[in-house]
Structures are given as structure tokens and as C-alpha cells.
Amino acid sequence: DQQVKQNSPSLSVQEGRISILNCDYTNSMFDYFLWYKKYPAEGPTFLISISSIKDKNEDGRFTVFLNKSAKHLSLHIVPSQPGDSAVYFCAHHQGGKLIFGQGTELSVKP
């Protein structure tokens, strides 16, 4: 079974700087990954996705990088804003099933 791991439970960044959130996975099949942002007691909000035919996908301040040889993906937020403070989840979409990492709580300080 695919596993998705986010090894950093929390990250603190200064406003205006870059936030880098990391995620590792175990399966090497054709993959589709997504990043979500989540506030307490609300549903996750879709941010950005990437398929394994690409190395990079960019949408405004958000860029996701996929390193297939290392089975690693990262989300870059530049510049970070206080409103970005939330829990970020990476997920693998496989056959209608999303497999989530444990999440990283990002705190952006003014």
C-alpha cells in the first residue's frame, strides 16, 4: 500500500520568507499528488497538484516539486503570509482514495 509521510509536524517562518513543506512516499507507480491546506473544524482546501510525468507545477505563490528518484515532493510558498498559517497535508490520489500524510502545521509570523 502507498504510504505518505510528512516528518515535520510543525514549521515556523517569518512573513515574506519562503515556506518549504516536505513529503515522502513509498510507491513508485504512476502517481498523482495533491496538497491541501486545512483550518480546524473545516474541510481541507485544495491548493495544487502534480502528476509524476512532471517535475514541477506552479500556481501563483505555490510551487510543488516532485523528485521521483528520491520519492519526495515539496511545497514552496513564496512569499509566506500570515494568512498561510494552517495545517498542510500532502496526499496521494489512487483509485478514488486519498492517502494523507500526517500534516505539517505552518505558522507564519508577522
Place this chain on the structure above:
Amino acid sequence: KAGVTQTPRYLIKTRGQQVTLSCSPISGHRSVSWYQQTPGQGLQFLFEYFSETQRNKGNFPGRFSGRQFSNSRSEMNVSTLELGDSALYLCASSYQDMNTEAFFGQGTRLTVV
């Protein structure tokens, strides 16, 4: 385009009761999946429906069940509620079963007392 709608938003039930939660997906989306979020276990997959058929099921007891209707709306049911079933239940819809974005509703907060 309307987003994913879950009802009710909040629910309080007593141990031993049963509960039904509802999810209306984004128009045109045929895949609906359900997740449970608890502080200790994170976001865990319950089951997924596509064109009224359950295609995937997570590691939850048989007390958790669901169904999907011809208009893609979905319901999940939990019978014989236990205190540990208290959680945020989330529904997500996507156009097809893989390699597409999945969008979530606001969730139903279930409290079992």
C-alpha cells in the same frame, strides 16, 4: 459552481444510536469518498463510491456503511455509535477516480456522548 455540501454541520448523538450523514458532490463529479479526522489518527479513508458502486473501503468496522444515489449524492451511516466515533467526517468529490483534484466539503462534526 456550487462546492461540496455536507449536512448537517454539527451533530450530537448518544452511545448506541445510529447516525446518517449526507454529501452532495460538485455537479458532474461521479466519485465521492468519505474520511474521518480525529486528533490522534489524522485523516483516514472510510470508503469511496463511483457511479453508485462502492469501489474502495478503508479499515473501519462494518458499523460504518455508505451508499451513493443515481444523482451522485452520497450518505454514510454509522450504527451503534461509540464514544470513539466522535470525529470530523469529511466528504470529497472528484470528476473521476484518479489523477484529478478532489474537493472537500466543510465536514460534519459528530459528537457521541
